[in-house]
Amino acid sequence: MIKNPWNEKLIFELGAPGRQAFSLPASDVPEVDLDWPENMRREKAPGLPEVSEPELVRHFTALSRLNHGVDTDFYPLGSCTMKYNPKVDEALAALPGFAGIHPYLPEELVQGALQLIYEMEAYLAEISGMDRVTMQPAAGAHGELTGILLVRAYHRCRGENRTRILVPDSAHGTNPATAAMAGYQVVSVPSDQRGGVDVAALEKLLDERVAGLMLTNPNTLGLFDENIHIIADMVHKVGGLLYYDGANTNAIMGYTRPGNMGFDVVHFNLHKTFATPHGGGGPGAGPVGVKKDLVPFLPVPLVDFDGKRYYFNYDLPHSIGKVRSFYGNFGVVVKAYAYIRSLGAEGLKQVSRDAVLNANYLMAHLKKYFYLPYDRFCKHEFVISGKWQKERNGVKTLDMAKRLLDYGFHPPTIYFPLIVEEAMMIEPTETESKETLDRFIDAMIRIAREAEEEPEKIKGAPYTTYIGRLDEVAAARKPELRWRAGK
Amino acid sequence: MRYLPNTIDDRQKMMADIGISSVEELFADIPEQVRLKRELNLPEALAEPELVRHLEDLAGKNGDTSRYTCFLGGGYYDHYIPAVIPALLSRSEFYTAYTPYQAEISQGTLAAIYEFQTMICELTGMDVANASMYDGATALAEAAAVATGATRRQRVVVSRTVHPEYRQVLKTYLEPRGVELVELPFTNGVTTGDNLDRYINRQTAAVLVQQPNFFGCLEDVYSLQRAASGVGALFIVSADPISLGLLKPPGEYGASIVVGEGQSLGLPLNFGGPGFGYFAAREEFLRRIPGRVVGATSDTRGRRGYVLTLQAREQHIRREKATSNICSNQALCALAATIYLSAMGPAGLRRVAGLCAQKAAYAKKRLAAVKGITVAFNAPSFKEFVIKSEYPVTLVQGVLLRRGLVAGPDLGRFYPELSNHLLVAVTEKRTKEEIDRLAEALEEVAG
Amino acid sequence: MYPADLKYSKDHEWIRVEGNRGRVGITHYAQETLGDVVYVDLPRAGDMVKAGESFGTVESVKSVSDLYAPVSGEVVEVNREVMDHPDLINKDPYGSGWLIIIEMSDPGELDNLMDALAYEEMVKEG
Known part of the structure; x- marks a missing residue:
């Protein structure tokens, strides 16, 4: 990164009154006086920037240079699957025939889009072992909400009013938050010595109040739960359903499927597993697949095919309704569709093989320098701990994460999962070369050594970034959430 | 495989370091009974040129805005997208980054969101805004949830003139929380102003309206706001951000929370997504708002x-x-919208809103003169209005289609009492010539 | 670090008995574990609280904790100052960092609390 690419000015501090970056034609219709009531007319113009197009472009280009993206360098952010985002997928989603179609066009004018959704549904159903899939949810957490509402509708349709959702203590925060949003009481399930679900503890929690268990497998420790079929039987035996959080699907494609493991509902993160970009926080897409008992409850509409034409099917009397306007983040679905068609079955399996191989390679090298709480083969990610460095040298995981910035890497996910102290969750993905992995190993080893020899240096990191550590306490105590003139 | 750097040799070396002789050993903990014992049944991998051809074929089967002149509305609109937006969005430092958790290497995203929050506050007249929601519908549902938490009341009142799909989403979100959803009727295209106290009472957490409403009409927001605040309920407004170039910001008529769909601000139609929802609120709700916030x-x-x-x-x-x-x-x-609003500035946004309103007014007058067509509601409107045809909507749409025009949606889909009613949206992109063609096509229906 | 004139709960709240009233705050150990407090959410005067139940929350940048009432009763006073300056909880947890005053409905509940020695013992054992 070139030093200080930005002049620190916000767009509001640039330009001058009267400058403009827009170009609009003159009105070609006879001007009329609008019949609006006086009290509905805006008096004061909004305080928007007044800049020319070159200034605008320089400003946002400068901002972009302050960011680290997957295209910049390694981004081993655990649980986020920061793999390379293919350029052709971007170009394809921008084709006018996809980007320029209105959601209320008549069905005969969107046959290509509907065909794509229909085929994508079949691919995702096959990859997950589910019977049908909705594309409507806009993100992973949105898929979770959809999935848990499906679970709720299923039980209610059978005249059961179950009140609890079980969530492992290693789960993503979205799991308990989702269950609460769907009106459920959240009950936490402890993990066992091998990092999986504690089956004995689970047994005690299972009764007819349990609507379902939300699980990620491999879990957030990157470990495959070998008892999954036993857990599935246990939950099903009390009439509960099994929800699969698809965040970690990148580890298992072609090896196993949520459907084979006994799951009833799954969500996918197209922006993780299927290589659509994360966009600085979104948009993603969180399609939800279900086994056939849950199909009647899916959101409307589904896309069906009558042998001649594709059409929207709104005829689902037991549907939970809609979870989003229109049909989901279609533009994201196009990119993920293109990705699946680029790889095919063998390609996807190789993705999982390389993702798992890369993670185990990193783990094998790093476990000599960092505490590894669960020492067994991982899947696509693993969790090490900074506890040795904290105990011996007073260097925290946060400090080491900040030091990694000086080596040009995005740090791993830190302080998650909550059950590992000083956690560092590392997910290399399959799109990184051995040379990159070796560079990262090298940096981590150097940081471990610095922790021993120069702990103060690490505590002051980063040194080479545009900006130093920011005062988050001040930001939260006196929130300043917008720019104001003269401040 | 072009996205996978590992060679056979790389893999051998890595396996040697791990101490295994086959990658399959790393999958050995997957129990036999849950394994997939065949290959996935997916189409053969396509090389990039084949992929492009296949997707171009699919895209080519769709009637995009370059092939059909778009008078469709209902929450997504065919506005002009300045070229600077796709150009700047293609900076991969923006689009290949994750959520800016590591602030030191994410100042680009963070500063842009801060600018975005400021612009949304400026547009709506509110104190605080978040970094975006999925869409206008979920933003509205989350706003209602904030209201139930803040008031500890379990009744939400929503006008039937709010987008029907938004109301469906609202129902999906609120029902599991045990919140009662009550709908206000409409008269002549706007929320019925009489007897509001029959619906809005001391159990009401919030009153939800859309301005301009789903029919494009301007609501009497002042009396609705009074009815809400009179019983201690929040007043929540869903607003088209383009309209705020000319219309009074909801903050100035007492809104507690303002939400809306942001697709109009420089984003393609994308068959309904991705766009984004915006969410702005008064300061007192700061600690209750959903989603990310930059400071x-x-x-x-x-x-x-x-x-x-x-x-x-x-x-x-x-x-x-x-x-x-x-x-x-x-x-x-949201970044696209930030660039859009920077490009338009106060003058440009006003111009866009003015062009929409003027052209829509012309179209409304022009279509009202067509035999067999009436303008359904005479309330003031912004860029959309409703026409009623003597003929079935399917017949009308068929004729339009043959002339390369699309309008809608058909309101009978959402409102049984509005069969033969069609929504018409007119953005700044539509020309007088196109509007005249629409009128001529409708004249042809009447024959 | 743990004044002898206070009573302590296992949830790391302290109470100073002032006649039939009790002044409540969080302990030195609690504020240290939380780190810099950025926000505190307190009940209103007139609200009823129940021993062992949550009466508010206290937030740091990366965590949030419930506040549990050491005794039951009516909240008669709330520290406005600490709501505007939550750092008082870190700087002076037993003084200006107090949170609420409770009019005790059952002073007998005080017997369920620990004295300074017992509390210190509990904290040491982790």
Whole structure:
């Protein structure tokens, strides 16, 4: 990164009154006086920037240079699957025939889009072992909400009013938050010595109040739960359903499927597993697949095919309704569709093989320098701990994460999962070369050594970034959430 | 495979370091009974040129705006997208980054969100805004949830003139929380002003309206606001951001929370997504708002910088007590809107809104003169209005289609009492010639 | 670090008995574990609280904790100052960092609390 690419000015501090970056034609219709009531007319113009197009472009280009993206360098952010985002997928989603179609066009004018959704549904159903899939949810957490509402509708349709959702203590925060949003009481399930679900503890929690268990497998420790079929039987035996959080699907494609493991509902993160970009926080897409008992409850509409034409099917009397306007983040679905068609079955399996191989390679090298709480083969990610460095040298995981910035890497996910102290969750993905992995190993080893020899240096990191550590306490105590003139 | 760097040789070396002789050993902990014992049944992998051809074929089967002149509305609109937006969004430092958790290497995204929050506050006249929601519908549903929490009341009143799909989403979100959803009727295209106290009472957490409403009409927001605040309920407004170039910001007529769909601000139609929802509120609701929020602060050297803040509201910290489960949002779409609003500025936004209103007014008058067509509601309107045809909507749409025109949606889909009613949207992109063609096509229907 | 004139709960709240009233705050150990407090959410005067139940929350940048009432009763006073300056909880947890005053409905509940020695013991054992 070139030093200080930005002049620190916000767009509001640039330009001058009267400058403009827009170009609009003159009105070609006879001007009329609008019949609006006086009290509905805006008096004061909004305080928007007044800049020319070159200034605008320089400003946002400068901002972009302050960011680290997957295209910049390694981004081993655990649980986020920061793999390379293919350029052709971007170009394809921008084709006018996809980007320029209105959601209320008549069905005969969107046959290509509907065909794509229909085929994508079949691919995702096959990859997950589910019977049908909705594309409507806009993100992973949105898929979770959809999935848990499906679970709720299923039980209610059978005249059961179950009140609890079980969530492992290693789960993503979205799991308990989702269950609460769907009106459920959240009950936490402890993990066992091998990092999986504690089956004995689970047994005690299972009764007819349990609507379902939300699980990620491999879990957030990157470990495959070998008892999954036993857990599935246990939950099903009390009439509960099994929800699969698809965040970690990148580890298992072609090896196993949520459907084979006994799951009833799954969500996918197209922006993780299927290589659509994360966009600085979104948009993603969180399609939800279900086994056939849950199909009647899916959101409307589904896309069906009558042998001649594709059409929207709104005829689902037991549907939970809609979870989003229109049909989901279609533009994201196009990119993920293109990705699946680029790889095919063998390609996807190789993705999982390389993702798992890369993670185990990193783990094998790093476990000599960092505490590894669960020492067994991982899947696509693993969790090490900074506890040795904290105990011996007073260097925290946060400090080491900040030091990694000086080596040009995005740090791993830190302080998650909550059950590992000083956690560092590392997910290399399959799109990184051995040379990159070796560079990262090298940096981590150097940081471990610095922790021993120069702990103060690490505590002051980063040194080479545009900006130093920011005062988050001040930001939260006196929130300043917008720019104001003269401040 | 072009996205996978590992060669056979790389893999051998890595396996040797791990101490295995086959990658399959790493999958040995997957129990036999859950394994997939065949290959996935997916189409053969396509080379890039084949892929492009296949997707171009699919795209070619769709009637995009270059082939059909678009008078479709209902929440997504065919506005002009300045070329600077796709150009700047293609900076991969923006689009290949994750959520800006590591502030030191995410100042680009963070500063842009800070600018976005400021612009949304300026447009709506509110105190605070978040970094975006999935869409206008979920933003509205989350706003209603904030109201039930803030008032500890379990009744939400929504006008039937709010987008029907938004109301469906609202129902999906609120029903499991045990919130009662009550709908206000409409008369002549706007919320019925009489007997509001029959619906809005001391149990009411919030009153939800859309301005301009789903029919394009301007609501009497003042009396609705009075009815809400009179009983201590929140007043929540869903607003088209383009309209705010000319229309009174909801903050000036007493809105507690303002939400809306942001697709109009420089984003393609994308068959309905991705766009984004915006969410703005009065300061008093700051700790209840869902999703990410960026704040200004300074670094160890005193330099101004930006961070995600007030994170204790969010799912990764508060878990089951979080204000919402939202994690991924629509950040890149919000960036597009930030660039759009920067490009337009106050004058440009006013011009766009003015062109929409003028052209829609012309179209309304022009279509009213067509035999067999009446303008359904005479309330003032912005860029959309409703026409009623003597003939079935399917017949009308068929004729339009043959002339390369599309309008809608057919309101009978959502309102049984409005069969033969069609929504018509007119943006700044539509020309007088296109509007005249629409009128001529409708004249042809009447024959 | 743990004044002898206070009573302590296992949830790391302290109470100073002032006649039939009790002044409540969080302990030195609690504020240290939380780190810099950025926000505190307190009940209103007139609200009823129940021993062992949550009466508010206290937030740091990366965590949030419930506040549990050591005794039951009516909240008669709330520290406005600490709501505007939550750092008082870190700087002076037993003084200006107090949170609420409770009019005790059952002073007998005080017997369920620990004295300074017992509390210190509990904290040491972790």
